[in-house]
Amino acid sequence: MSYFLTVAEAGSFHRAAAALDIGQSAISRRIQKLEDTLGVSLFERRPSGARLTVAGECFALRARLIMDEVNFAVDAARSAGIAKNGHLQIGIIASLSAGPIRTLLQRFVERHPQVEICLLETDRSELMTMLSHRRIDLVCVSGEPDYDDFDKLILAxxxxxxxxxxxxxxxxxxxxxxxxxxxxxxxxxxxxxxxxxxxxxxxxxxxxxxxxxxxxxxxxxxxxxxxxxxxxxxxxxxxxxxxxxxxxxxxxxxxxxxxxIPFSLVWRPENDNPALRRFISLARIEAKKNGDPS
The missing domain is CATH 3.40.190.10 (Periplasmic binding protein-like II)
Structure with a gap:
């Protein structure tokens, strides 16, 4: 479909081949195969170039909409993969007025301002239940929690x-x-x-x-x-x-x-939320700064 749109924009198989840096014959074969599949001619082929047929114009209009949606989806996926956007849900049992958790959150927001962070404060047992069922991504707790099914990091x-x-x-x-x-x-x-x-x-x-x-x-x-x-x-x-x-x-x-008193982060090891992974990576750096390389 991208070859078809390039030819339509260039108005010529030759110019489209130059723009895509591939052979003209390769583009011609791709377009011919697409026309055979659709059962209609998409271009009027002339010595001066290629002109869209009525069917080609209708197909080009729809194709551009589809390609725009595909490109948007690709960009969204890539942005989420590097935590440019996405969501991070954190359960806390601590004050955010000062201390290492506040510092970590502040630095994460500075680096990833488009990530939507949701904070929840309640009892430890409820937070751990929510973490077990993947309703939140991470829990910040005091102490050194002993949970075999979770990954843990002493932040400070x-x-x-x-x-x-x-x-x-x-x-x-x-x-x-x-x-x-x-x-x-x-x-x-x-x-x-x-x-x-x-x-x-x-x-x-x-x-x-x-x-x-x-x-x-x-x-x-x-x-x-x-x-x-x-x-x-x-x-x-x-x-x-x-x-x-x-x-x-x-x-x-x-x-x-x-x-x-140690303060720790707890999360499920199988959680592949890109925002969580970026948060944990930054937390490991902060933990080393705080003197705890664990």
Whole structure:
């Protein structure tokens, strides 16, 4: 069909052959075969060139429309293949106010602005269920998830901070040790990542043989920080939570340098979404920058 359109545009088999850089006889054979298949003559062949017949004009009109659609489809497929467009659906259990996940998303958007990104925040179990059924492409979670059926990448490890009311005695400290926190009332969310913070606090203080007071509230991170600011307790955060300021809340680092919480990416290995593959490639580069070559 492309040969036919080239001859129609050039008005000559000779000029079409020169434009396509092939022999004129090859074009003539292709056009003759097409005419035999259609059962009509498409060109009036003259010494001065080739002129479309009435049937040829009708065929050329339809052929151009078809070729335009084919070219559009090819361009769309190639663009998706290099993540120029397409979709990427990401489940998160983290704040995007700061930290490695925000940095990764920002750099991906800068490189692939035409990729439509959809973010979803909910409980870990629901996100993993959605990932299993390919309803989302990727999940960003805290910790080092142990899922045999998924690919995983530790993006970064973040230091732990204690969120306290700004008028709390601990707020003036430059750093804190776990041994000084046993008498504090910790408040966490009943939703993600609250349960994980709860387990982390229990583990740290129980190892020291200290009593632990933890209260759960059915609030998101904003609500928990509001309770901290009101002096109703303290709570743990990592670096990426500190991108936002909360009324009357101060963040004090935990002294132990070994206290770092990893943040990981999880995805299905058979997912061939080109946008996902580009995202993972960029994530591996960011992970190396963050000091974790895994």
């Amino acid at each position: 490890k973040e230091h732990v901070f204690l969120g306290v009311a700004s008028d709390h005695p601990l707020a003036i400290q430059t750093a804190l040790a776990w041994s000084t926190l046993s008498g504090q009332r910790f408040i966490v969310s009943a939703r993600e990542p609250g349960p994980e913070i709860h387990d982390y606090v229990i583990r740290q203080l129980s190892d020291l043989g200290r009593s632990v007071k933890v209260r759960r509230h059915r609030l998101g991170r904003e609500g928990i920080m509001s309770l901290v600011g009101l002096g109703l307790g303290v709570s743990l955060v990592t670096d990426h939570w500190r991108g936002l300021s909360y009324p009357n809340v101060t963040f004090v680092p935990i002294r132990d340098e070994a206290d770092q």
